[in-house]
Amino acid sequence: MNKSTPKKRVSRSNKSLANKNVKAGVKPRVKENVHKRKKNTCKVKSSPVLLNEQLKKEVVDGSKKSSIEQVADEKPQVRFYTADSEDAGQRIDNYLVKTLKGVPKSLVYRLLRKGEIRVNKKRTKPEYKLQADDIIRVAPIRIAEKDAPVSTKLNVVANLEKQIIYEDEVLIVLNKPSGMAVHGGSGLSFGVIEALRALRPQAKMLELVHRLDRDTSGCLVIAKRRSALRNLHEQLRNKNVQKFYHALVKGHWPDKLTRVTECLKKNDLKSGERVVVVDNINGKEAETRYKVMQHYEQATLVRAFPVTGRTHQIRVHCQTTGHPIACDSKYSYEEFDNKMKAFGLKRLFLHAASIEFTHPRTEERLKIEAPLEKSLQQVLTKLTKI
Numbered sequence: 001m002n003k004s005t006p007k008k009r010v011s012r013s014n015k016s017l018a019n020k021n022v023k024a025g026v027k028p029r030v031k032e033n034v035h036k037r038k039k040n041t042c043k044v045k046s047s048p049v050l051l052n053e054q055l056k057k058e059v060v061d062g063s064k065k066s067s068i069e070q071v072a073d074e075k076p077q078v079r080f081y082t083a084d085s086e087d088a089g090q091r092i093d094n095y096l097v098k099t100l101k102g103v104p105k106s107l108v109y110r111l112l113r114k115g116e117i118r119v120n121k122k123r124t125k126p127e128y129k130l131q132a133d134d135i136i137r138v139a140p141i142r143i144a145e146k147d148a149p150v151s152t153k154l155n156v157v158a159n160l161e162k163q164i165i166y167e168d169e170v171l172i173v174l175n176k177p178s179g180m181a182v183h184g185g186s187g188l189s190f191g192v193i194e195a196l197r198a199l200r201p202q203a204k205m206l207e208l209v210h211r212l213d214r215d216t217s218g219c220l221v222i223a224k225r226r227s228a229l230r231n232l233h234e235q236l237r238n239k240n241v242q243k244f245y246h247a248l249v250k251g252h253w254p255d256k257l258t259r260v261t262e263c264l265k266k267n268d269l270k271s272g273e274r275v276v277v278v279d280n281i282n283g284k285e286a287e288t289r290y291k292v293m294q295h296y297e298q299a300t301l302v303r304a305f306p307v308t309g310r311t312h313q314i315r316v317h318c319q320t321t322g323h324p325i326a327c328d329s330k331y332s333y334e335e336f337d338n339k340m341k342a343f344g345l346k347r348l349f350l351h352a353a354s355i356e357f358t359h360p361r362t363e364e365r366l367k368i369e370a371p372l373e374k375s376l377q378q379v380l381t382k383l384t385k386i
Helices: 012-024 034-040 048-061 067-073 092-099 105-114 155-163 192-199 226-237 313-320 334-341 374-382
Strands: 079-082 117-119 135-138 164-167 171-176 217-223 242-250 264-268 274-278 288-295 299-306 350-358 365-369
Touching (some): 092 105, 092 135, 155 164, 155 171, 171 192, 192 217, 226 350, 242 313, 242 374, 299 313
Antiparallel strands (some): 079 135, 264 274, 288 299
């Protein structure tokens, strides 16, 4: 005989109670997992009035979410942007990187790839060029809080207004002081562009057209309109912009040495410092043209015209010829620097003396010159001409 599994005995009292509950529409009680309940509970400090209002809203909406969770979430909202005539022609990825301050570039590309960013309700690719009145929809994302604004009370910031040597409705050209970076980063809380934006809070747009090394002074162009920025960038690519620098270099620069074409390569040291070296095998092509302006007993004042725009190009090309620029902390000679310091030189003697380009609006050729600062002029007057 097959032995059947004995059935569990149910007391008559419990059985009759269960039947009554089923008839009455009451569900049997199930023991909750205390640990699970504690895990899912979200503690949020909130006023009773706020929670009561949330609870009332949930009763009406039939929301399944607890009031405490709803208060805690505070999800970011969908953002909408409309491209104007100044944005027309700009790539969508570049537009988003500049518009969504604090959002990493990698996240922008991921959102584009997943269709989380749409133009006129359609998916788009990073290379798409905006048109006027395009509507850009950005999915809810968290944006990092903005840094503290640059104080306009700082002398270095307030003095920038005095350094402006040309301005119209689309451009600003200023004589950038030595020692001030063109933008913040790498341990710097702000640079020229951040300071200028603080001084001009009403300006819709201010963007760097090109860059200068931190220790280099002179002409720096800033665009006030997107159309002007695009136009000048195109001129730079087509080599339609001419920039001339004045540099005081070591020794006697030969009059016949008018062109240096050594290839240059960037090297990042373990300390994080960036240096550029001559490398005619793996480096990038570079060309600088020179003209002697004045010979002195221990130095030469030269005019440099960079045909290409490599990092530290003029400085490294001077060094490779045996004539480094005075007080260049990266590429000069200590003995020569000490001699120039004796004449009162306290900074790199490299100055962007002039810039020439076609005006984006008038299409007239425009040449702007930045005067040499007094400290550099005084050094030249102390040197003996030959």
